[in-house]
Amino acid sequence: MTTAERVTAAGAVAAAILPREASPIEKALLTVELLALADADPRVIATAWDPWRCPTVLLPWLAWALSVDVWDPAWPEARKRKMIAASPMVHRLKGTRGAVRRALDAFDLDSTIVEWWEETPPSRRGTFRVEIIYADGGPVFDLATQIQAIEAVRSSKPKSRIFTTRATIPFAGPLGFHAHERTSLAWTVQPFQFTGETIGGQLFAGAITAGLLTHTINPKE
Structure with a gap:
């Protein structure tokens, strides 16, 4: 023709x-x-609504069609597909813990939801906490991912509930024991202000015989 x-x-x-x-x-x-x-290739039309088989170039439109709440064009393709696949169930369960759980799982983050009654002692009634755990091989201190995950929680949680977030890093290492004698001389000048820097390393437990001489100098008023 x-x-x-x-x-x-x-x-x-x-x-x-x-x-x-x-x-x-x-x-x-x-x-x-x-x-x-x-x-048009009918095989493409048949896969356009499938988040796992949809052509990559059409993923932003599929995300829009399925009302994905949080989207970043810079995400790797695998995360985009997971977010799209999770969106229908998140919207069906929106306002429940299950929706929050599915929204977090789409980010491939190891996370925990702690309800107010699970705290010791119990925290404010009706609140909950989201803990993002950064394990080995995870996106340690990836601020963009944290912000997007928090926004996903905010979009899927019950609107009346307040939540807080916490980022934790599990630490594992050798434990050493030793004992020695030590004499130290320490001077402290007030006022003192901690700058926020933290130095971490191996954990040691020991016993010492120490002679300490301490002087504290306060500013003259």
């Missing part, structure tokens, strides 16, 4: 679909759309 014949055939279908008072421009636009659909 020649191009002219294809246009004529598509035009006839467009005229049959549209109402009689449709303008020529409306008929022309529908004709073009019909021609484009005729050239």
Whole structure:
């Protein structure tokens, strides 16, 4: 079939679909759309709504169609597909703990939801805490991921509930024991202010015999 014949055939279908008072421009636009659909691979159409088989270039549109609450074009493709796949169930369960759980799982983060009655002692009634745990190989201190995960929790939680977040890093290492004698001389000048820097390392437990001489100097008033 020649191009002219294809246009004529598509035009006839467009005229049959549209109402009689449709303008020529409306008929022309529908004709073009019909021609484009005729050239589309039906296998692509069949996978367009499948988050795992949808063509990569169409993922942003599929995310929009399925109302994904949090989206970042910079995400790796695997995360985009997980977020899209999780969205329908998140919306069905929105306002429940299950929705929050599924929204967090889509980020591939090791996380825990702690309800107010699970605290010791119990915290404020109706609140909960989200703990994001950074294990070996995880995105340690990935601020962008933290912000997006918190936004996903905010979008899926019950609107009346207040939550807090906490980022934790499990630490494992050798434990050493030793004992020695030590004499130390310490000077403390007030006022003292901690800058926030933390130095971590191996954990040692020991016993010492110490002689301590301590001087404290306070500013003259």
